[in-house]
Amino acid sequence: MDWLHPIFQKSPEVALFMSLAIGYLIGQINFGKFQLGGVGGSLLAAVVISQAGVQIDNGVKSVMFAVFIYAVGYDSGPQFFNSINRKTLREIAMAVFLAATALVTVLVCARLFGLNKGLAAGLAGGALTQSAIIGTAGDAIARLGLPAAETKALQSDVAIAYAVTYVFGSLGAIIVCVNILPKFMGQSLRDASIEAEKSLGGTTGPGEGQISALPVLVGRAFRVRGAAGRTVAQVETAEADMITIERIRRAGKVLEPGPEVMLAAGDIVLAVGRREVMVSAASQLGEEVGDTDGISIVMQRRQGVFTRRGMNHKTIAAVRASVDRELRHGVYIHEIRRVDRPLPVLPETELQHGDVITFFGSPQDTKRAVDTAGYELPYTNKTDFIYMGVGIVLGLLIGLVVVNVGGIPLTLGSGGGCLLAGLVFGWMRGKHPMYGVMPSAASQLLKDFGLAAFVAVVGINSGLQAVVTVKESGITIFLLGVFVTLFPLLATMLFGRYVLRYDNAALLAGALTGSRSANPAFGGVLDKAGSAVPTVPFAITYALANVLLTLLGPLIVGLV
Numbered sequence: 001m002d003w004l005h006p007i008f009q010k011s012p013e014v015a016l017f018m019s020l021a022i023g024y025l026i027g028q029i030n031f032g033k034f035q036l037g038g039v040g041g042s043l044l045a046a047v048v049i050s051q052a053g054v055q056i057d058n059g060v061k062s063v064m065f066a067v068f069i070y071a072v073g074y075d076s077g078p079q080f081f082n083s084i085n086r087k088t089l090r091e092i093a094m095a096v097f098l099a100a101t102a103l104v105t106v107l108v109c110a111r112l113f114g115l116n117k118g119l120a121a122g123l124a125g126g127a128l129t130q131s132a133i134i135g136t137a138g139d140a141i142a143r144l145g146l147p148a149a150e151t152k153a154l155q156s157d158v159a160i161a162y163a164v165t166y167v168f169g170s171l172g173a174i175i176v177c178v179n180i181l182p183k184f185m186g187q188s189l190r191d192a193s194i195e196a197e198k199s200l201g202g203t204t205g206p207g208e209g210q211i212s213a214l215p216v217l218v219g220r221a222f223r224v225r226g227a228a229g230r231t232v233a234q235v236e237t238a239e240a241d242m243i244t245i246e247r248i249r250r251a252g253k254v255l256e257p258g259p260e261v262m263l264a265a266g267d268i269v270l271a272v273g274r275r276e277v278m279v280s281a282a283s284q285l286g287e288e289v290g291d292t293d294g295i296s297i298v299m300q301r302r303q304g305v306f307t308r309r310g311m312n313h314k315t316i317a318a319v320r321a322s323v324d325r326e327l328r329h330g331v332y333i334h335e336i337r338r339v340d341r342p343l344p345v346l347p348e349t350e351l352q353h354g355d356v357i358t359f360f361g362s363p364q365d366t367k368r369a370v371d372t373a374g375y376e377l378p379y380t381n382k383t384d385f386i387y388m389g390v391g392i393v394l395g396l397l398i399g400l401v402v403v404n405v406g407g408i409p410l411t412l413g414s415g416g417g418c419l420l421a422g423l424v425f426g427w428m429r430g431k432h433p434m435y436g437v438m439p440s441a442a443s444q445l446l447k448d449f450g451l452a453a454f455v456a457v458v459g460i461n462s463g464l465q466a467v468v469t470v471k472e473s474g475i476t477i478f479l480l481g482v483f484v485t486l487f488p489l490l491a492t493m494l495f496g497r498y499v500l501r502y503d504n505a506a507l508l509a510g511a512l513t514g515s516r517s518a519n520p521a522f523g524g525v526l527d528k529a530g531s532a533v534p535t536v537p538f539a540i541t542y543a544l545a546n547v548l549l550t551l552l553g554p555l556i557v558g559l560v
Contacts, residue, residue, distance in 0.1 A: 008054035015054045019046040019456040020032040039131050041162050042452045046459025054460055061457040064420050065135040068450025070392050071443050072132060072546055073422020078354030078430030081423070088540050090500045091511055095544035097495050101488040102128055103552055105379065109480045110560045117141060118154035120560045123162025123477060124552050127484035129169040130517055131451055132419075132546075134162055135456065136553030139399075139414055144557070152461070159458045165481025172485035173518035177509050177525055181493055185505035189528040192506035196533045197344065213551050216345075217332050218275045219246070224267040225286035233259035237331075239281050243273030244330040246362065247295035254294050270295045272361075274332070301334055302366035305430065306355040307374030327372050328366040329558040334358040344533055354430030380437055387425065389435035395421030419550060489516060510534025514541030517549055 010013045023042025102124065102137075110120040121137030124130070138155045146154070182188050187195075227235050232245045236259075247270040248255040248263070255261060263269065268291060271281065284286060320328060335358040336343040336351070343349055351357075356377055359366045370376045399417030429436040459514050493512055502508035506529050513522040514537060525534050 004049075004052040005054070008052060012054050012056050015046075015052075015460055016056060016060070016453060016456055019049055019460060021453055022049075023456065025450065036372050038448070039452050042456045043159060043459045045161075046456040047163070050461075052459045056279065056457050056460055058457075058461070061454055061461075061548045062414065064450045064454040064457065065139070066392055066414060066450075067446045068393060068397065068454060069132060069135060069550070070388070070418040070422040070425075071438075071446035071450065072550070073372050073419040073424075074391070074426035074438060075422075075443055075447075076431070077423040077426025077428075078352075081427045083140075089516075090502075091537050091540040092544060093495050093500060094492060094511050095515045095541040095548060098488050098492040098512075099545065099548035099552065101491050102484065102549070103555060105484050105487050106552070106556055107559055109484060110556075113476060113480065115480075115560065116157060117155060117557045117560045119161045119477065121553050121556045122158040122163075123165055123480055123484055124556055125158065126165030127481040128164040128167045128488075128516065128549055128552070129166060129173065130334040130545075130549040130552070131162075131455065132550040133157055133553040135451075135454060136419075136550055137557050138458065140554035140557040150379075153174065155458065156461075159455070161477050161481075163459075164477045165484070168478070169485050170484050170518070170521075172482065173366065173489060173513065173521035176486065176489045176493065177513050177516075177518065177521040178528055180490075181509050181512065182528075184493065185497070185508065187314070187505040189506050189509060189525060189534075190530050192509075193533040195355045196504050196506055197427075214276055217285075217334060218278055219268050219270060219272040219299070220278060220282070221268060221289050222282065222285040223287050223289050223290045223514025224263045224265055224269055226283070227285045228265040228267075229261050230263055231259065232257045232261050232263070233390055235263065235285070238284070239277050241329070242277035243271050244361075246270045246272050246297055246330070249293075249295045252294075268295060270297065272299065281530050297362060299361060300363045300366050302359050302363075302370050303377040303379075304357050304359060304370035305375045305377050306351050306357050307353050307430075308372065311439055312353045313350055315348050315350050316345070319351060323372065327368065329348050331359050331361045331369040334360040354427075356482075364375070378437065381439050381441070382437065383439065383442045384435065384437045387429075388438065391421045391425040392418060395419070419547065423547070492516075506534045507537050512535035514538035514543075515545050517542055517545040 019042050020038075023045035025041070026037040026045060027038040027041030029313070078256055098466060105129075106124045108114065109123065115123065118137070118141065121133060121141075125133035125137065137158050141154045142151055144151070178189075182192075184194070230480075233247075236244060245257040248257050248261065249268040250264060250266075257269075268289060269285065270292065271278065271285065273281070286507065303480065311322070314322075316333065333345050336345055337356045337358075338352065338354070343355070353374075357373055359369045359373075367376075395418030396414050397417070398420060399414035401417075425436060429438075489512065492515060493508070496502045496508050502511065506525075509525045509529075510522070510533070513534075514523055522534070522538055
């Protein structure tokens with residue numbers, strides 16, 4: 001690797017992007033059903049590349065971590081603050097219990113095996129697959145006032161312990177949540193999801209990337225027979241307003257379907273509504289026809305942010321009952337997403353401020369629905385950099401504040417400050433969605449690139465020391481990582497079942513994966529469940545876990 005050294009000396013950024021490219025390539029390799037992932041792969045690639053001799057300015061590391069942790073807080077903000085209420089005490093208790101159990105487990109392991117601050121924090125980051133701990137712990141170590149060499153060595157230990165324990169950290173969460181939990185509950189995730197759907201009074205839609213062969217919302221044309229002599233309003237209300245007459249063609253002329261318009265035999269009508277209701281309505285309307293000339297219309301899907309006053313934490317059924325028929329006429333809920341996760345569209349699904357609802361109907365009907373629900377979510381791919389810049393600046397300034405408690409200097413650091421700013425600014429964006437636009441793709445890029453680049457810089461600057469650390473304590477750290485991965489998960493599973501009284505495997509699995517912020521495990525849960533039901537508790541515990549587990553970094557550094 002000697003030939004690389006002159007290149008890296010002239011252009012050290014080559015080493016950074018080489019680490020990312022090679023790391024993400026490694027991260028895509030399948031080891032059975034497991035992938036290391038881009039972050040873990042980038043760290044390993046950076047450690048190897050560092051052997052050629054290269055250093056990258058620590059300012060790059062600081063910038064990358066700041067944008068990453070701000071984006072994490074920004075995405076979690078609306079759900080984080082909405083989650084703190086009486087109705088979600090069970091999910092809050094589960095997230096807090098897992099974080100507390102994990103903290104105690106790491107501290108005990110550090111005490112028994114003589115781990116330093118860096119190894120203990122890295123153990124937590126990898127075993128709990130909370131990559132942000134690398135940054136918050138490294139930032140806390142940098143503020144201890146230690147000699148530069150010792151600070152660098154401890155930060156190197158954080159990265160290495162993370163790399164050694166991360167693989168089983170991901171795999172162990174999948175094993176517990178996807179395999180052990182259903183057997184423990186005596187109920188498959190699919191059966192549990194079906195049971196939950198039935199208890200909530202509906203069915204859920206297809207999973208991510210799937211299209212149902214039997215769509216929930218359909219449009220069909222009929223030649224009126226049985227409904228002749230009845231008004232449009234009478235036909236619609238007979239089916240609980242689950243269908244809408246959108247067009248009428250009579251003697252070659254198109255009529256606007258006002259509520260008082262009376263249908264006549266031979267009319268061709270376009271009915272739009274829920275498929276299961278359309279089946280029963282068909283026998284009342286008449287025979288279905290393929291002749292749609294003059295009555296076919298363009299329907300629209302329009303996204304709105306739910307902010308209606310007095311309706312926070314109300315069910316879909318309760319919101320529907322509180323809205324006048326004229327306002328909800330011709331409007332159907334196609335999808336609900338919370339923190340970019342789909343929720344089941346069921347009568348008993350609870351809406352929260354900040355939820356993004358996709359309405360289906362005619363352009364004028366969906367516009368009315370969006371205005372009634374809150375604000376329309378603009379379809380834009382432009383990030384509001386004014387909003388983002390102000391947020392990060394405030395976060396960095398908060399990180400500079402130091403409070404002395406009993407002679408001990410306490411500070412959030414740049415990581416904690418940007419996380420807090422991201423939470424607040426993300427929550428404000430949920431309340432006032434016309435400001436602070438950050439498309440989900442842009443936010444994901446900040447999180448992916450920010451974290452991967454940060455980890456790569458850590459690996460490059462700490463790689464030489466890393467080899468020594470692995471030789472000295474690699475096996476011990478790995479075995480401790482297995483314990484730190486499994487014990488908090490299993491303890492929280494028992495806590496959820498017997499203390500919090502979760503009796504549905506799908507709901508418990510969703511809450512548990514969220515409490516561990518375990519995205520690969522949650523993907524496995526959704527795959528086995530074949531339903532969005534586990535998303536409901538996951539969204540709450542995941543938002544809390546992103547904050548609680550990230551804060552373990554400075555806590556461990558301060559307590560070890």
